[in-house]
Amino acid sequence: MQNGEYIFYADESGDHSLVSVDAAYPLFVLTICGFRISEYTQGTVPNFQKFKFRYFGHDMTVLHEHEIRKQAGEFACLTDIVLRDRFQKDLTEIVGAARFDIFSCIIDKRVFRSDFFPDNPYQVALSICLQMIFKYLQKARKLGPSYHFVFEKRGEKEDRDLELEFRRIVDGQNPLRxxxxxxxxxxxxxxxNSTGMQLADLTARPLGVAYLRPEQPNRAAEVIQSKLCKIKVAVNAQRGIHIPGRKKAKGPG
Structure with missing residues (x-):
């Protein structure tokens, strides 16, 4: 089967466990970033490499949202507030300039858990995001070729469970049938050191924070919002399932 003209990279924010819910961040956010390969290779990747050379003198640094936010590891230099402000401004601008679409789903575990939903948050979010992408490609008349979805390894059992769920959904066990x-x-x-994986990581948590605290200034989320895919799929918002870019349903938080 011929390869398609898009590539998709996924990452998540928060955990999908319903056993214990973190009161400070009671969410599971799945984000899949879709790039047109020509734009990704000719624009996005070179621009991110230039950004890394500018700040680190090499392109081996992996941009990880958690470490940047905590000023940990290679980002300890960001304890300098002047450097941090400039770094964050430049990073926000380069993310904003990158051309890609975001397919995302937020699971509010405070509501989701109380409804005793039969599936776990990861399964639900994955199904919704893959439906959005299928309908996006269908609308663009790009169905037919192969499309690769890159997920970060999490562990042997977790990867096996994800692969089984992914196969189940793409084989037709989804709401679209x-x-x-x-x-x-x-x-x-x-x-x-994948630019696509790093962009997926950089976009997931800001969307979750924007959901939890919509009145809080969130420069990253403002840039990301413009890239959210508006393809509609059926969701039950009253059960804690939210698609970023849509009006937030009434509920906790």
Whole structure:
């Protein structure tokens, strides 16, 4: 099967466990970033490499949202507030300039848990995001070729469970009741220096924070919001399932 002209990278924010819910961040956020390969290779990747050379003198640094926010590891230099402000401003601008679409789902575990939903948050979010992407490609008349979906490795059991769920959804066990032919799953090592994986990581948590605290200034989320895919899929917002970019349903928080 011929390869398509898009590539998709996924990451998550928060955990999908319903056993214990973090009161400070009671969410599971799945984000899949879709890039047109020509734009990704000719614009996005070179621009991020230039950004890394500017700040680190090399392009081996992996941009990780948690470490940037905590000023940890290679980002300890960001304890300098002047440097941090300039770094954050430049990073926000380069993310804003990158051309890609975001397919995302937020699970509010405070509501989701109380409804005793039969599936776990990861399964629900994955199904919704893959439906959005299928309908996006269908609308663009780009169905037919193979499309690769790159997820970060999390562990042998977790990766096996994800692969089984991914296969189940693309084989036709989804609300659309159609197979998502050509959707292929790939795993990347946590240390993989993939620009697409780093962008997925950089977009997930800001969307979650914007959901939890919509009145709080959130420069990253403002840039990300413009890239959210507006493809509609059926969701039950009263059960704690939220698609960023839509009006937030009434509920906790």
């Amino acid at each position: 159609v197979p998502f032919d050509g959707f292929k799953l790939r795993f990347a090592d946590k240390k993989s």
